[in-house]
Amino acid sequence: MKIVFDNVKFQYDSMKRNVLKGISFTIDKPEWISIIGHNGSGKSTLAKILVGLLSPTFGSIYVNDIELNEENLYEIRKHIGIVFQNPDNQFVATSVEDDIAFGLENNLIEREEMIKRVDDVLNLVSMKEFKNEMPSNLSGGQKQRVAIAGILAINPEIYILDEATSMLDPKGREDFLKIVKMLKEEGKTIIMITHDMNEALLTDRCIVLKDGEIIKDAKTIECLNDYELLKSSRLEMPSSLYVYHELKEKNYDNKEVLNALWESALKK
Numbered sequence: 001m002k003i004v005f006d007n008v009k010f011q012y013d014s015m016k017r018n019v020l021k022g023i024s025f026t027i028d029k030p031e032w033i034s035i036i037g038h039n040g041s042g043k044s045t046l047a048k049i050l051v052g053l054l055s056p057t058f059g060s061i062y063v064n065d066i067e068l069n070e071e072n073l074y075e076i077r078k079h080i081g082i083v084f085q086n087p088d089n090q091f092v093a094t095s096v097e098d099d100i101a102f103g104l105e106n107n108l109i110e111r112e113e114m115i116k117r118v119d120d121v122l123n124l125v126s127m128k129e130f131k132n133e134m135p136s137n138l139s140g141g142q143k144q145r146v147a148i149a150g151i152l153a154i155n156p157e158i159y160i161l162d163e164a165t166s167m168l169d170p171k172g173r174e175d176f177l178k179i180v181k182m183l184k185e186e187g188k189t190i191i192m193i194t195h196d197m198n199e200a201l202l203t204d205r206c207i208v209l210k211d212g213e214i215i216k217d218a219k220t221i222e223c224l225n226d227y228e229l230l231k232s233s234r235l236e237m238p239s240s241l242y243v244y245h246e247l248k249e250k251n252y253d254n255k256e257v258l259n260a261l262w263e264s265a266l267k268k
């Protein structure tokens, strides 16, 4: 699935200024992409535009060379799934199980297959024992797990994960990253919005947003190794790269240690 953003601008009705100021990028192969940027830089807005929840005030979005519009939006949404930043806003049913099943009903999946899938994805996120629970009774991290399960059940071509791990405990995060790696191997495109630079470091490509503009779109290591760029966008380096540069700065010359740090930064 190919996605093109062509000079997309966006303004919320209540605001006088553009929140996105001419965003252009292309995704034309399965990729694991991180979108990073300071609070309010426009990441969530960009994600909502990508799934058609908001429409650009200027510019166009093309999916497989067809311009996204109200008529083809429904069809395209079947291929793009999103986990929202705030897990409270994404549940529609009164039980965890029904909530996941609801997404599948919309995709016309048969009942037996549906029950199996719901169980499978709840297992993947270690939430099976909560399947009869009301989503509103869950903790923040548990809600995030269920939201992730919901999108896994639908199994779209493109996954958009807007800070989907912000409330997960270390084990939950590790499990989540394993799942993402599996999705990547299956040839999915994963767009991960994150404030965690160590997590961003795992991705192949990185888009850096600042005040509604893309200031860099490159291989992740190129973005995250650029101290000035990160600083100007109020971001920091992943810990391994930070230590690497700190040591170099201090003329530390044990090549083995430096190499090990560099390698660990590149390790996926």
Ligand SMILES: Nc1ncnc2c1ncn2[C@@H]1O[C@H](COP(=O)(O)OP(=O)(O)OP(=O)(O)O)[C@@H](O)[C@H]1O
Binding pocket: 012, 013, 014, 015, 019, 037, 038, 039, 040, 041, 042, 043, 044, 045, 046, 085
């Ligand atoms: N519903 C809304 N109505 C008006 N303004 C909004 C709305 N949602 C977001 N904004 C504004 O748009 C700008 C971009 O917000 P957005 O949520 O896209 O940022 P973000 O990069 O996702 O930030 P964060 O890292 O805090 O999640 C902010 O200045 C915010 O105040």
Ligand SMILES: [Mg+2]
Binding pocket: 043, 044, 045, 085, 162
């Ligand atoms: Mg956001």
